[in-house]
Amino acid sequence: MADTMRALLAHNAGDPKDLRIEEAPIPTPEAGEVLIRITAAAVNRSDALSCRGILPGPFPRILGRDFAGVVVAGSTELEGVRVWGSGGRDLGLAMNGSHAEYMVAPVSGVTPIPDRLSDIEAGASGLAYFTAAEAIARAGGMRPGKTCIVTGAAGGVGGAVAALAHWQGMRVVGVVKSDAESERLRRSHFSEVVPADAPNFVTLLADAAEEAVLAVDVVGGSMIAAILPALAVGGGLCILGAPAANPLAAVDTLHFYRQELRLVGLHTGRLTSTDSARVLASLADGFASGALVGAPIFATYPLDSAQQAYHDVESGVAGRPVLVPAGTLP
Missing domain, CATH: 3.90.180.10 (Medium-chain alcohol dehydrogenases, catalytic domain)
Structure with a gap:
């Protein structure tokens, strides 16, 4: 694995059109965390509000609350497992989020993606x-x-x-x-x-x-x-x-x-990714039966087109804009 990744890094509060893709170190998971290779991550309205500083949070940071991906380090039980989730007051708000090629998250903040959901559907649906x-x-x-x-x-x-x-x-x-x-x-x-x-x-x-x-x-x-x-x-x-x-x-x-x-x-900005994972895990039977399906998707975007995805969500498009940081899905 390389030492660096591409990430959408916000240095301070401002217009999403000024966001740029930068090289950043791939984070190292600490005890109780996993490293996830991000395969899909929605751009939600709250991400745009975070970018503009309307929702409080530290800068610089990588934005993004929703995620789907594959665990690549930090937990032998989860390594290679497709997982999904969403940040509350943590991922994407108070700490680095999912609009990057890799992200760390608490082990308690992820849950396996239901078999019926694709990575893109899961990445659009957590929040x-x-x-x-x-x-x-x-x-x-x-x-x-x-x-x-x-x-x-x-x-x-x-x-x-x-x-x-x-x-x-x-x-x-x-x-x-x-x-x-x-x-x-x-x-x-x-x-x-x-x-x-x-x-x-x-x-x-x-x-x-x-x-x-x-x-x-x-x-x-x-x-x-x-x-x-x-x-x-x-x-x-x-x-x-x-x-x-x-x-x-x-x-x-x-x-x-x-x-x-x-x-x-x-x-939900007062809750956590652990709360999200608990809720999403409780819905597994609904997704398995087909009673629950992925949230509507407006379009998918490579990471280089993140500015357009942010513009689209602020324009009120029907469905979620979804970033595909890895470029291709596993």
Whole structure:
């Protein structure tokens, strides 16, 4: 093995278009760590926010939270095994991440890739499924036969929430920006799809939800006021995001307390790669059965095209941009 690798190194906070590929030492795993040859790594919106310094973290560092690859050192049990995972407050945020040819990670922060997933699918899916599963748990957990609401239903996290809930026997109501996105989703895991731009959106959502027991909201802001009336007594809502321009929401507190509702936030940047690996490992049966599939992929990019991948994720493309640092897959 060579001593150096190619890596996307951010020296300080700035525009992703200024990122450059550099030669860097291949890291040496310490006790409790493994060295991974990265075969695929998504570029998530949080990576772009990290690059710009909006999400805090030290510089210089290699960005990238999601990863798939092969263990090449650090654990005799795992050597040669395809693994995947995603960083929380560690990989890509507080320490070097996956947008490089090699990366070190805690042994506890990786789990074997399900046989049905390709490296590219796994590299695109870790953060989406980790976030979705954690959000569902915080909102109250799976309730087979009951209804789950998910906003941002056309996105990676929204799709993962829907897939998980459907796998566990829940009825899923998706919220999308407009009717243009609705038809495609009606052919997937969704029982109902409600466009947020409909004039009577709040009423439509409440009727479709049939007193949902849980909701996952990736939009935030005024969307919260539309979701809470659609929840059953004791229902829970987990919020994953907020619009920068107007993050405030008006909540009917009388209705909220009389219905004994629950409202909780989730910021995966406060969790760890170990948390992610635990969650992803718990979903292995879903992937093995085919009930769960990889997150949508927009395109794949060689490491030299990382700037374009970052540009695409900030442009709001449908699906994950995925870097292929090694150039070819094993």
